[in-house]
Amino acid sequence: MSIRLKQLVDSLGGQLIGDADIEIFGIAPLNDATVTEVTFLSNPKFRIQATQSQAAAIILSAEDDVIVGASYRGARIIASNPYVYFARTAQFFAALNAPVVPAGVHPSAVVDCSAQVAMTAFVGANAVIEAGAIIGDGVYIGSGSVIGRAVKIGAMTHLHANVTIYAECEIGRRAIVHSGAVIGADGFGFANDGGKWIKIPQIGRVLIGDDVEIGANTTIDRGAMTDTVIEEGVKLDNQIQIAHNCHIGAHTAIAACAGIAGSAKIGKYCSIGGAAMIHGHITIVDHVHVSAGTLALRSILEPGQYTGFYPIAKHGDWEKSAALVRNLSTTREKIRALEKTIKQLTEKTHEQS
Amino acid sequence: MSIRLKQLVDSLGGQLIGDADIEIFGIAPLNDATVTEVTFLSNPKFRIQATQSQAAAIILSAEDDVIVGASYRGARIIASNPYVYFARTAQFFAALNAPVVPAGVHPSAVVDCSAQVAMTAFVGANAVIEAGAIIGDGVYIGSGSVIGRAVKIGAMTHLHANVTIYAECEIGRRAIVHSGAVIGADGFGFANDGGKWIKIPQIGRVLIGDDVEIGANTTIDRGAMTDTVIEEGVKLDNQIQIAHNCHIGAHTAIAACAGIAGSAKIGKYCSIGGAAMIHGHITIVDHVHVSAGTLALRSILEPGQYTGFYPIAKHGDWEKSAALVRNLSTTREKIRALEKTIKQLTEKTHEQS
Amino acid sequence: MSIRLKQLVDSLGGQLIGDADIEIFGIAPLNDATVTEVTFLSNPKFRIQATQSQAAAIILSAEDDVIVGASYRGARIIASNPYVYFARTAQFFAALNAPVVPAGVHPSAVVDCSAQVAMTAFVGANAVIEAGAIIGDGVYIGSGSVIGRAVKIGAMTHLHANVTIYAECEIGRRAIVHSGAVIGADGFGFANDGGKWIKIPQIGRVLIGDDVEIGANTTIDRGAMTDTVIEEGVKLDNQIQIAHNCHIGAHTAIAACAGIAGSAKIGKYCSIGGAAMIHGHITIVDHVHVSAGTLALRSILEPGQYTGFYPIAKHGDWEKSAALVRNLSTTREKIRALEKTIKQLTEKTHEQS
Structure with missing residues (x-):
């Protein structure tokens, strides 16, 4: 499906310079974009490439437009944050091209009679909804996903195929959970009795806020006695492990393969690099950035970037x-x-x- | 559901000082416990918090009771190992509150006619039991789990939803396997033929002992020619990788995201920290503790703690x-x-x- | 099932010295092999063990045969690369012993009416094939696997149980995908708008070549705008994360728990050790070997082995x-x-x- 450039600017704002009626079919990077696509410039070092792009239109800052505008032949959209504008443009096209999902429960899905599934929700083939679960408006439950007893899933949340949510966990609105993610498995809690491990039942829950995204095969354990909490807007990449009783502050982003040990408390607006490891029972304040491959052993009480990995060499x-x-x-x-x-x-x- | 304090002590032992008839509804940490909950003190540095706890009763050592007993207003249970006593108390309440699982096979599950499922076992919705599998008494197979050909699962073992067990693997009694775990996938074995990799079929099995717990999304590969072995009482956290032909000794605990490479042999009563990596073909003796984030490159033949990660800094x-x-x-x-x-x-x- | 030694040599080549009519039931390591099994010698330091092996026959090099042949009592197969010959022998027996899989779709599987499943393909219990997917000749789809919309899977490819393939991804011929693997989940792409993360829809695909093997719980993300590419013959172990827009060159092998960040380009014939981490947007040329536990921060433009992890100590x-x-x-x-x-x-x- 295509749109006129005008429709995009009417919807997302920004200042349009050029032909508002160009037909646009999608988005593409600077070098690959064709005459029916929109591209963007967010890094000034690609200005020259921008002037040579074949794209029908380019999203860029007023500052870059001073240079690029003179020689670029297509339409320009001046935006205060071109990368954010590009993200919203991409969302605009994604919504346009998304396959229509009919509401309803697939006949092969198994929904317990005590579960409440909103009329506008979709439950995929061979999915399972256990007793007392509450599935909100417009929720999408992918094929093969298993939603445990008394789980609550907020409106418009999207669970891909083969997701598992354990009993009593809660997920907010507009969240996205990718395949293979496991929410609410038992935390790793044992008492040592003369060498043998005695299991401590894990009776807390996992509480996940609105607008959280959880990557493929990421695991978030339920709390031991109290809850594990993921605040709103947190973004988790694939294969992350979050142990019992962790608390992840709003809008923090964690890259793939990172591990957060038990009862760690991470602030808001932090970033944790890929394969970084956060020790248990430590506190990391807001606006801390831990580099990839770094093990944080003690609390970090001052914002900034922290690093610790052995430099690679021959x-x-x-x-x-x-x-x-x-x-x-x-x-x-x-x-x-x-x-x-x-x-x-x-x-x-x-x-x- | 609630119990009288007396019931707990009758069941678990320990010396009760105070009102045996108090009604108890559950357990909670020192600071959060209310007048209807039991708490515990296992670390002397929290003695003052203990004296101020609102809990109906506290589990503590005789030594701590000398100090705490004087001013704490609730009942006290003197135990030789308060943390273990607490774990058993938590198990007591968990058993009390556990939803009753009726035995039987859900109509949507697919059970091969040559599989043997005990009358007292439960097979969840959309689970699959393949040919010749043997499912013991009281076993719980979660929704969506797939049990391969000729797998044997011992009595009272609990598999959560979406677990996968490959053909011919064996799991002991009272084991717990969390969602997304994959037991018995092919080991990573190839011969290099002029740059191209020729697959070596992996014909060993995975043999798992009694009382083993396996975390969410953990993977344990089958052996190449002989078996991969996990001895009794081993506790594996989430997202651990155990490669082909490893041997993990009894009662060893491995934290999340650790990786054990092929043919490594780890002794009994060891602990392996989160994201630690154990090289292939090495031996680690009993009672070795490898710290988080540490790569063990050579055999460790002397008990003790071993560490090796780059210190974090600004x-x-x-x-x-x-x-x-x-x-x-x-x-x-x-x-x-x-x-x-x-x-x-x-x-x-x-x-x- | 058993064969005569002659059948093996007729099929795989090599020079046979000894009784061609010995009956062989399988393969085994030097020390474990019995009088009805074949073994192999690929490392000269095990020559003495070889001479003492009980095996019915041994695969070895002409060079080792000069020493071993004199005293070993069984038959010998002289091969230019004994380890490769052993791998092919193992494949020979695996094919012999493989359970026969009937073609067809299990009645409990859900196949969209617009999907094309070859008559010779097998679709397991409770598997799901979504709209427009194309499943080639002789493909095996394990129980509980979910194949997304418009996915293409090439002939003879084997997906184990509980695999998830997102919409539009493509897998070549003779590939093997293990349980829990997730192919085509969204890459981790967000624009930061004053602290909040705005999702960039991930509209690229994952394209996987012929003869690729993908381990259990490994994740390969779809590209942001263009595709993530895994070339032919690549071997991926378990729990590997490959981020959006990565390009992995042909015949590269990656060990378990490794992570490859976004847009990294890895050459052909490379090996990446377990838990190694490759930074985003870097290039690694052909024939590079990155050691286990090593973080590659910058491009590697010269073949060789590269290492960087903190040495373990007490x-x-x-x-x-x-x-x-x-x-x-x-x-x-x-x-x-x-x-x-x-x-x-x-x-x-x-x-x-």
């Missing part, structure tokens, strides 16, 4: 530096010995002079 | 230390040069004196 | 070396001070002499 060079890292105490001893010798030498030399 | 500080780590050989050369110069100087100074 | 030793790593700038300052002092001393000593 294997032979790494072997040398790793051996020296192991022996840094020897290095320190050598330096101390040198300092002592030099002190003695200096004294001696002074005496002699 | 990004700028990390950049400096990382650059220096890369150049440690230069540092070593400088020290050697200094040592040489000083030796010469010392000799010269001695000559002069 | 915890107390690590604490010391980690403290020193944090303070390497202090070490450098001390060395500079020493250098300066020594320079002054040297000058002074020269003056005095």
Whole structure:
């Protein structure tokens, strides 16, 4: 499906310079965009590429337009934040092209008679809704997903195929949960009785706010006695592990393969890099950025970026530096010995002079 | 549901001081517990909080009771290991509140006619039991789980929703397997034929002992020619990868996101921290503790704690230390040069004196 | 089922020395093989074990046969690459012992009327095939797997149970996808609008070549605007994350728990170790080997092995070396001070002499 450029600007705002009637079929990157697509410029270093783009129209800042506008042949949309404008444009086309999902429960789905499924919700093939679950308006439950007892899912939330939600967990409105995600499995809680592990039943829940996105195969454990909480607007990539009783502040983004250990508290507007690991029972304040591959062992109480991973090198060079890292105490001893010798030498030399 | 405090002590032992008839509805942490809940004190540093707890009763050691007992207003249960006693109390309430699961096979489940399912077992909606599988007494198979050909599952084992067990694997009694776990997928075995990888069929099984717990989205690969073995009482958190032909000793606990490479042998009573990685074909003896985020490259033949991750720092500080780590050989050369110069100087100074 | 040794050599080649009519029931490692099994020797250091093996026959190189052949009592198959020959032998037996899978769609599976499923394909119990999907000849779709709208799956590809393929993705021929794998979930793409994250719809696909193997619970995200590409012969272990718009070159092997961030381009014939992490938007050329637990932050433009992880040590030793790593700038300052002092001393000593 296509639109006129005018429709886009009428809907999203911004200042249009050029032909408002151009027919647009979609979006594309600067280099790939064709004469029927919209593109965007958000990084000034691609200005020259922008002037040469074949795109029908370009979204850019007023600042970049001063340079690009002179030589670019297509229409321009001036926006205060071109990347955000591009994201909304992409959403506009995605909505246009989305397959229509009819409301209703697929005949192969199994819905417990005590569950409440809104008339406008969709429940896919072979999905299972257990007793007492409440499925809100416009919710989409993908094929093969299993919604546990007494789960609540807010309006317009989209669960892809093969998602699992354990009993009593709650998900807000407009959330997106990708396939293979498991919400509400037992936290890892055991008491050690002479070497053997005695399970501590995990009776807390997982509470997930509005507008949260949860990636494929990500796991969020239920709390031990109280709840695990994911605040509104949090974005979780794939294969993340969030342990019991964690609290993730609003609008924090966590990249793939990260792990958050039990009872860790992460503030709002943080970012956690891929494969970063956050230790249990620590606090990270708002606006902290933990780099990829970094293990945060202690609380971080000051905003900023924090990093800690071993620098990559050719294997032979790494072997040398790793051996020296192991022996840094020897290095320190050598330096101390040198300092002592030099002190003695200096004294001696002074005496002699 | 509620109980009298007496019922708890009658069932679990310990010395009760105070009103045996108090009505108890559940458990809660020291600070959150209300007058109808039991709490516990396992760490002496929370003694003052314990004296102020609103809980109806507290589980604590005789040693802590000497201090806490004087001012705490509720009932006290003296136990030799309060944390274990608390775990058993939590299990007591969990059993009380557990929804009753009727035995039987849900009409939407698909059970092969050659599979044997105990009369007392439960098979959930849209679950699949393939040919020749044997499902023991009181086993719970969650909705959407797929049990492969000739799998054996021991009595009272609980598989949550959307678990996958490949053909011929065996799980012991009273095990718990969380959603998304995959037991028995092919190990990663290939022979390299001039750059191309030739698959080595993986014909071993996975053998899992009694009382093992396996976390959400954890994967345990089948052996190449012989079996992958998880001994009794092992506890595996979420998103752990255990490769083909590993052997994990009894009562070892492994935290989330850890990876155990092929043919590694880990002893009994070990603990492996979150995101730790154990190299292939190495041996780790009993009672070894590998810290989070640590890569164990060689065998560990002596009990103790082992660690190896780069310390986190503000990004700028990390950049400096990382650059220096890369150049440690230069540092070593400088020290050697200094040592040489000083030796010469010392000799010269001695000559002069 | 069993075969005569002759049948194996007729099928796979190699030079047979000994009784061609021995009956063989399977394969086994050197130490475990019995008189009805074939074994192999690929590492010369096991020559002595080879001479003592009970195996009916051994696969080995001409070079090793000079030593082993003299004293080993069974039949020998001389092969140029014994490990590859062993892999093919294992495949030979696996094919012999594989349960016969009848073609057809299980009555409990849900196949959209607009999907095309080849007559020779198999669709397992409670699997779901959505609108417009095309399932090729001899394809196996495991129980509970969900194949999205307009997905294409090439001939002879095998999807195990509980696999999820999102809409529009394509998989080549003879691929193997293990349980819990999720192909085509949304990439992690958001624009930041004053602290809140605005989703960028992910409209690219995942394109997977022929002969690719994908491990259990591995996730491969669809591209943002263009496609994520996995070339032919790539082998992916379990729990790997491949982000949007990555490109993985042919015959590259990636071990478990590795993560490849967005738009990374990895060459052909590479190997990426377990839990290694590849940064976004970097390029790794052909024939690069990244060690386990290593984070590759920048492009690698020269073949070779690259490593970077902190060496494991006893915890107390690590604490010391980690403290020193944090303070390497202090070490450098001390060395500079020493250098300066020594320079002054040297000058002074020269003056005095």
